[in-house]
Amino acid sequence: MVVLDTGVIATGSDAPLEERVLVIYDGVSDVLARHAPAHLVIEDLYAEYKFPRTALLMAHARGVVCLAARQHGADVLALAPAEVKRAVTANGAASKEQVQQAVRRILRLEALPRPSHVADALALAITGYLRLGGPMR
Numbered sequence: 001m002v003v004l005d006t007g008v009i010a011t012g013s014d015a016p017l018e019e020r021v022l023v024i025y026d027g028v029s030d031v032l033a034r035h036a037p038a039h040l041v042i043e044d045l046y047a048e049y050k051f052p053r054t055a056l057l058m059a060h061a062r063g064v065v066c067l068a069a070r071q072h073g074a075d076v077l078a079l080a081p082a083e084v085k086r087a088v089t090a091n092g093a094a095s096k097e098q099v100q101q102a103v104r105r106i107l108r109l110e111a112l113p114r115p116s117h118v119a120d121a122l123a124l125a126i127t128g129y130l131r132l133g134g135p136m137r
Contacts, residue, residue, distance in 0.1 A: 001129065003107055004035055006118045017060065025064040032072035040069040041128030043120070044080045077128050084120075087127040099123050 009027035011020040032040070042065060045058055069076045082092035088102040100112045100119040106126055113119040 001107060001126065001134075003109070003122065005031065006113065006122070007031075008115065008117055017057075021060050021064045024061050025068055028065050028068040029072065032068055032074060036072070037074050039077055039128060039132060040065070040074045041077045041079060041124045042066070043084070043124060044078045046081060077131065079124060079127055079131070084123050084127045087130060088123045096120075 009024055011023045015023075042062060045055065045062060066076050085094040085099060086092040088094075088106060089098050091098065094102070096116040096119070100114075100116060103109070103119045103122045103126065104112050107122065113122055
């Protein structure tokens with residue numbers, strides 16, 4: 001396994017929803033156009049009942065990510081956060097730091113992937129790769 005690209009697509013919290021989802025769509029679409037993956041792995045949506053607004057906002061973001069994937073011919077695989085943590089750390093309740101350390105070790109990176117969102121995305125990629133039958137090297 002080798003890391004081809006990392007990054008974070010950031011949107012301004014004060015921007016209107018339609019602008020934020022466009023930024024996310026354009027960013028994901030650009031990555032998909034550059035690398036042409038067969039699969040895109042996303043985290044299953046998890047939200048507590050006391051935060052319904054967060055769940056709705058995340059659903060909008062996931063929707064445009066799935067749309068971009070389909071338009072670029074990539075199949076979407078959604079994985080539960082606990083499954084991803086278990087796959088890379090052997091602990092379904094691992095901390096962000098444990099995930100960062102595990103990803104650094106698995107991918108033989110010189111430094112911890114930062115910010116933690118990058119480590120989470122790499123952990124998703126590793127788990128998706130293994131789930132789809134890729135050999136661990």
